[in-house]
Amino acid sequence: DVKVTQSSRYLVKRTGEKVFLECVQDMDHENMFWYRQDPGLGLRLIYFSYDVKMKEKGDIPEGYSVSREKKERFSLILESASTNQTSMYLCASSPGGAGEKLFFGSGTQLSVL
Amino acid sequence: QKEVEQNSGPLSVPEGAIASLNCTYSDRGSQSFFWYRQYSGKSPELIMFIYSNGDKEDGRFTAQLNKASQYVSLLIRDSQPSDSATYLCAVNFGNEKLTFGTGTRLTIIP
Numbered sequence: 001d002v003k004v005t006q007s008s009r010y011l012v013k014r015t016g017e018k019v020f021l022e023c024v025q026d027m028d029h030e031n032m033f034w035y036r037q038d039p040g041l042g043l044r045l046i047y048f049s050y051d052v053k054m055k056e057k058g059d060i061p062e063g064y065s066v067s068r069e070k071k072e073r074f075s076l077i078l079e080s081a082s083t084n085q086t087s088m089y090l091c092a093s094s095p096g097g098a099g100e101k102l103f104f105g106s107g108t109q110l111s112v113l
Numbered sequence: 114q115k116e117v118e119q120n121s122g123p124l125s126v127p128e129g130a131i132a133s134l135n136c137t138y139s140d141r142g143s144q145s146f147f148w149y150r151q152y153s154g155k156s157p158e159l160i161m162f163i164y165s166n167g168d169k170e171d172g173r174f175t176a177q178l179n180k181a182s183q184y185v186s187l188l189i190r191d192s193q194p195s196d197s198a199t200y201l202c203a204v205n206f207g208n209e210k211l212t213f214g215t216g217t218r219l220t221i222i223p
Binding site: 106 | 147149162211
C-alpha cells in the first residue's frame with residue numbers, strides 16, 4: 001500500500017511564525033501535491049512538484065512556499081503565518097502522469113492564533 | 114477559470130436504494146475524471162476513475178461520463194450505512210493537475 005505520511009495531525013501556531021509542514025511518501029512517486037481544504041471551498045491546490053527541486057504554483061500559492069530536496073519528501077512552508085491560513089492541509093502523491101490517482105496523507109489541521 | 118460543480122447536499126438515501134451523485138465541469142476538452150470518498154475527519158480516497166464516454170462499473174459503484182453534456186455521475190447500488198461520506202468529483206483539465214468540486218455529502222438512512 002502507498003503510504004503518505006504527514007508529520008503532524010494537529011498544529012497550533014501564532015501569527016507571524018514560520019511554519020513547516022512535512023510530507024513523506026514511500027512509493028517512489030514522481031509527483032507530490034499540497035492542498036488545503038476549507039468548509040464550503042473544497043480542496044484547493046497550493047503547490048505541486050514533478051521532480052526533485054522542481055515546483056509549480058497551484059491555484060492559491062500566495063503566502064506559501066515549498067521545498068523538494070529529495071524525491072520522497074515535499075515540504076510546505078508558511079513564511080509568516082496568518083489567521084486566514086488556519087485550515088486542513090493535505091499532502092498527496094501520484095505515480096506520474098497528469099496529477100491523477102492521488103494518494104493522500106492523513107492531513108494536518110493547522111490553527112493560527 | 115476551470116470549474117467543477119457539485120450539489121453540496123446533504124443527499125439522504127434509504128439503505129438498499131441507489132444513490133446518484135452528479136458533477137458538471139466547465140471544459141469540454143477535459144480528459145480524465147475521478148471520484149473520491151472522504152469520511153468525516155479522514156482524507157480523501159480514490160474510488161473510481163473514468164476516461165471514456167459511457168459507464169464504468171466496479172462492484173456496487175458505476176461511474177457515468179457524458180463529455181458532450183459535460184457531466185460525470187456516480188451511482189452507488191444497494192447503498193449501505195458505510196457509504197455515508199462526502200463524495201468529491203475531480204477533473205483533469207489537461208493542465209497536469211486535478212481540480213476538485215466542493216463535494217456532496219451523502220447520508221444513508223438505515
